[in-house]
Amino acid sequence: MNVPLFSESPFELQISFHKLIETLENIAQTDAVPYRVAYAQSLLNEVNKVPELREGIHSMDIITKNEPLIKSLMSDLFPTALTNNEIKAVSIPFQNIAFNFTERFKKILEEAGESFDMTIRDFDEHQFYIMNCCLILKQHYNQTLDLSKPLFYDIPDAKGIMHHYRIMYNGDFIELFPKKELPILSQDKIDSLMDNFDNLTLWKETFPPNSWIMKGFGIVILFDVSVENALSNLKSNLLRSEPDQIVRGENIENIFRSIFKVPDLKVGFTPYIQEENKFKMVSSKDKFTSFILLDSEEADCKNALCGCSFETLMEEKKYFSISHISKFSESPANKAMGQHLLSQGIESCIMAPVVKDNTILGIIELASSQPGALNSVNAHKLDIVLPFVTDTLDRYYSEFHNQIDAVIQKEYTSIHPSVSWKFKQEAQNFLVENSQGRDYTLKEIVFKNVYPLYGQIDIKGSSETRNKTTQTDLSSQLRVIRELMEEVKSKNQFLLFEQRIFEIETMLNELSIGINANTELQIQLYIQQEIHPLFENADFTHDGKKKVKAYFDAIDPKMGTFYQARKKFDTTLAIINKKMASLLDEKQVEAQAFYPHYYERFKTDGVEHNMYIGASIAPHKEYNTIYLQNLRLWQLQVMCEMEMAHHDIKTSLPFPLEVTSLILVSHSPIAIRFRMDEKRFDVDGTYNARYEVVKKRIDKAYIKGTRERITEQGKITIVYSGKQEETEYMKYIQFLQFKGILDMEVEQFEIEDLQGIFGLKATRVKVLHVKSGNRHKYSYEDLLNELLN
Known part of the structure; x- marks a missing residue:
C-alpha cells in the first residue's frame, strides 16, 4: 500500500503488525504467567484469521474492518487507563495516516471540526523526501544523523483558539528494506548528500521513489506546548515587529489567546510618562490601542484609574484584575472607570504595569467581553510574558528617546559631524581614565587656525x-x-x-x-x-x-x-526660513564632500550660517588653501540660489516680504572654542572677538557718507577688509557673470565706521533669476579651467 502525504516517497508503504505479533508469539510460548499465555494465544487465534496484519495491509478498508482487533492488539501500547490523558495514535512517521486514537486525541480532532486538515507545520515535500532518506542512511548505512527537528501540529479547539502540539514518533515497530539488493554507497557519496540538503535531485537519484519498503507501524505522541510555542512566537514577533504591533497585530492577539485560552481576548497598551505623571500617547505614528485612554491623547493617572487600581498599578506596581466589571462599577468609587470599560464592551480585564529598573513604562491591558474570563488567577500567566514585552518596550522607548536626543542635538545643541570626532575622543579619555580610578577633567574643545565664513539672507524690514x-x-x-x-x-x-x-x-x-x-x-x-x-x-x-x-x-x-495680519506675516516668515534653511542644508552635503568643515545655521528673521574650515578640524586629511577658495565660491553660488529660490516663491507667499543677502569674509584664520555653558561654538580670544562684533553690526551698516544700507533686495553684498579678498571675490563674480548667474554691473564702496571697527569695504552685485531647470553647480576647479583657458 502506498498512501504518502506527498506525491513522491522513497518508500512503498506497508502497514504491518508483524513485530508486535512476534512479541505475542514469544509470550504465548515462554511466559510463565498463565493468564498472559492464555491472553496471547487467544489474540493470536484472531490475528491469524487476518494474514494482512502480519504480511502487510494494502487497503485502508482492512484497518477499518478490523478496528476492534487492532485495538486489542495494541492494548499493551495504548493502556485504557491513560486514554483520556495521552494524545497518542498509530501512525507512520511524516505521513498523514493515523488510527487507533486515544480518547483525548479523538476529542481534540472532533473539536477541530471535519474541515480540519491535520498537516505538519512548515513541512513541505522537499523535507518529507529527505527526512525519509535520512532514515535509510541511519538504519542501513550506520550514519549518525540528528533527526530531532521539532515538528508541530496546529489544531484549533471548539472556541477557535489555536493549540500547538509537539510531535514525537516511536519507530520501534518499523523496518526498512530495499526492493533490490542494498545499494553500495561510498562515504564520499554519503558526504556529498550531507552537504547538499537543498539538492533534491541528487537525493532522488540516490534513493529513487518507491525503491524501498517501509513495513510496520509507528506511534505518534503529541504534547500540548501551546504556551511554550506562543512564547516563542511572541519573542519572534516582538523582535521583528514595530512597537505598536505589540498591541495592534492580529498575530500578537492570537498568541495571547493561546496562552490565556480566551477566544475574544484583546490586548492594549497605555504608555506612561513619568516626568508628567500622565498616561500619554508618545507618538502619533506609533499609536497604541489603549482601553484606558480610548480616543484621548492623554489623561491624568488618578483621573483615568479608580483609587484601588491606581494604588495597585502605580504605587505597588502589581497586577490589577476585574473579573466582573458590571459588579465592580456598582461601587461609587469605581463607577467612572467601570462605565468607561463597559462602554467598550469589556466585562473582564487584567491590567499590569510594565516595569523596567523600577520605572513604569506603561500599562499592558488584557480585555474580554466574557465576565470571569480574566481574573486574578490567570493574571499570573503574565509572569511568563511580561519580561519579553518589557524588553521590547524598553527597546522602543530607548529608540524613541534616541530620536528625541537627535532632534535636540539637531535643533538645539548641535555637534556637527565634522567635529564630533574630537568630542568622542575626549569622552573616551574621560571614561577610560575614570574606569581606572583616576580623576579626569574634561578638556575644552578648541580648533585653532580655522577660516570663518559667514552668510545671511535677511528679511528686509x-x-x-x-x-x-x-x-x-x-x-x-x-x-x-x-x-x-x-x-x-x-x-x-x-x-x-x-x-x-x-x-x-x-x-x-x-x-x-x-x-x-x-x-x-x-x-x-x-x-x-x-x-x-x-x-x-x-x-x-x-x-x-x-x-x-x-x-x-x-x-x-x-x-x-x-491675528489675521500677523499670521500672514509669521506664516510667510516661516515659509521663507524653511525654504532657505532646507536649501542650505541640502547643498551642505555637497560642500562637505569637498573638505570636512564645521557648519551651523540659525533661523531668525531670515537664515544665518557659519562655517569654519582648517586643518585642525580634519587632521586626517591634507589641507590646502584651495579648499577654502572652493568653499567661498560654493557659498557665493548657494547664496545666489537662495535669492533665486525666494524670487520663485514670493508671488505665492501670503504676505509680500523681500530679502537681502550678505557674505562676510575674513582675511585671517581664527580659533573657535566650544562654550560648555551655552553648548555651542564661539570665537576664542579677544582678538578674534572682533570678527563676532562685525557679524552682529554689519547688516545694519550704511555706505560711507550716505544713509543707504549696504544690503539691497535682489543683490548680494560681500564685506571684506583687504585687497586680497576683493581680488579673489572679483574672480568669483566674473566667473558667475560669465555663467549668467550675476549681473554685469558691480558696485564697490566703503562702509561707515562701526563702533571699534574701521576700514571695511564691500562689493554688491545683482542676482539674475535663472530658471531652476537651467541652474548648474560650479566648483573652484571649473573657475580655474575658465581662467586658464
Whole structure:
C-alpha cells in the first residue's frame, strides 16, 4: 500500500503488525504467567484469521474492518487507563495516516471540526523526501544523523483558539528494506548528500521513489506546548515587529489567546510618562490601542484609574484584575472607570504595569467581553510574558528617546559631524581614565587656525513689518469692539459704554501714529480685563449677539487677540526660513564632500550660517588653501540660489516680504572654542572677538557718507577688509557673470565706521533669476579651467 502525504516517497508503504505479533508469539510460548499465555494465544487465534496484519495491509478498508482487533492488539501500547490523558495514535512517521486514537486525541480532532486538515507545520515535500532518506542512511548505512527537528501540529479547539502540539514518533515497530539488493554507497557519496540538503535531485537519484519498503507501524505522541510555542512566537514577533504591533497585530492577539485560552481576548497598551505623571500617547505614528485612554491623547493617572487600581498599578506596581466589571462599577468609587470599560464592551480585564529598573513604562491591558474570563488567577500567566514585552518596550522607548536626543542635538545643541570626532575622543579619555580610578577633567574643545565664513539672507524690514501687522490687527479688533459698543449704547444708553468708546477712540488715534514696545501688551490687557467682561454680560439684540459671537470666533485661541495680519506675516516668515534653511542644508552635503568643515545655521528673521574650515578640524586629511577658495565660491553660488529660490516663491507667499543677502569674509584664520555653558561654538580670544562684533553690526551698516544700507533686495553684498579678498571675490563674480548667474554691473564702496571697527569695504552685485531647470553647480576647479583657458 502506498498512501504518502506527498506525491513522491522513497518508500512503498506497508502497514504491518508483524513485530508486535512476534512479541505475542514469544509470550504465548515462554511466559510463565498463565493468564498472559492464555491472553496471547487467544489474540493470536484472531490475528491469524487476518494474514494482512502480519504480511502487510494494502487497503485502508482492512484497518477499518478490523478496528476492534487492532485495538486489542495494541492494548499493551495504548493502556485504557491513560486514554483520556495521552494524545497518542498509530501512525507512520511524516505521513498523514493515523488510527487507533486515544480518547483525548479523538476529542481534540472532533473539536477541530471535519474541515480540519491535520498537516505538519512548515513541512513541505522537499523535507518529507529527505527526512525519509535520512532514515535509510541511519538504519542501513550506520550514519549518525540528528533527526530531532521539532515538528508541530496546529489544531484549533471548539472556541477557535489555536493549540500547538509537539510531535514525537516511536519507530520501534518499523523496518526498512530495499526492493533490490542494498545499494553500495561510498562515504564520499554519503558526504556529498550531507552537504547538499537543498539538492533534491541528487537525493532522488540516490534513493529513487518507491525503491524501498517501509513495513510496520509507528506511534505518534503529541504534547500540548501551546504556551511554550506562543512564547516563542511572541519573542519572534516582538523582535521583528514595530512597537505598536505589540498591541495592534492580529498575530500578537492570537498568541495571547493561546496562552490565556480566551477566544475574544484583546490586548492594549497605555504608555506612561513619568516626568508628567500622565498616561500619554508618545507618538502619533506609533499609536497604541489603549482601553484606558480610548480616543484621548492623554489623561491624568488618578483621573483615568479608580483609587484601588491606581494604588495597585502605580504605587505597588502589581497586577490589577476585574473579573466582573458590571459588579465592580456598582461601587461609587469605581463607577467612572467601570462605565468607561463597559462602554467598550469589556466585562473582564487584567491590567499590569510594565516595569523596567523600577520605572513604569506603561500599562499592558488584557480585555474580554466574557465576565470571569480574566481574573486574578490567570493574571499570573503574565509572569511568563511580561519580561519579553518589557524588553521590547524598553527597546522602543530607548529608540524613541534616541530620536528625541537627535532632534535636540539637531535643533538645539548641535555637534556637527565634522567635529564630533574630537568630542568622542575626549569622552573616551574621560571614561577610560575614570574606569581606572583616576580623576579626569574634561578638556575644552578648541580648533585653532580655522577660516570663518559667514552668510545671511535677511528679511528686509522685518521689525517694521511686524509692527505694522500688529498695528493692523489691534486696530481691526478695536474697530469691531467700537461697533459692538455703539450698538449696546444705542439700546441701553449706558454711560459706562460711552466711557469705553472714548477710551477705544483714544487708542485708535495712538495706533494711527505708531506702536511701541508696550502698546500691544497694554491694549491686550485692556481688552481682556475691561471689554470682554462687558460683552459677556451686556444685553445685546439678536443681531448683536450674532456679531459678538462672530467677534469671539475671530479671536485666535492661542494669541487671545485678532491675528489675521500677523499670521500672514509669521506664516510667510516661516515659509521663507524653511525654504532657505532646507536649501542650505541640502547643498551642505555637497560642500562637505569637498573638505570636512564645521557648519551651523540659525533661523531668525531670515537664515544665518557659519562655517569654519582648517586643518585642525580634519587632521586626517591634507589641507590646502584651495579648499577654502572652493568653499567661498560654493557659498557665493548657494547664496545666489537662495535669492533665486525666494524670487520663485514670493508671488505665492501670503504676505509680500523681500530679502537681502550678505557674505562676510575674513582675511585671517581664527580659533573657535566650544562654550560648555551655552553648548555651542564661539570665537576664542579677544582678538578674534572682533570678527563676532562685525557679524552682529554689519547688516545694519550704511555706505560711507550716505544713509543707504549696504544690503539691497535682489543683490548680494560681500564685506571684506583687504585687497586680497576683493581680488579673489572679483574672480568669483566674473566667473558667475560669465555663467549668467550675476549681473554685469558691480558696485564697490566703503562702509561707515562701526563702533571699534574701521576700514571695511564691500562689493554688491545683482542676482539674475535663472530658471531652476537651467541652474548648474560650479566648483573652484571649473573657475580655474575658465581662467586658464
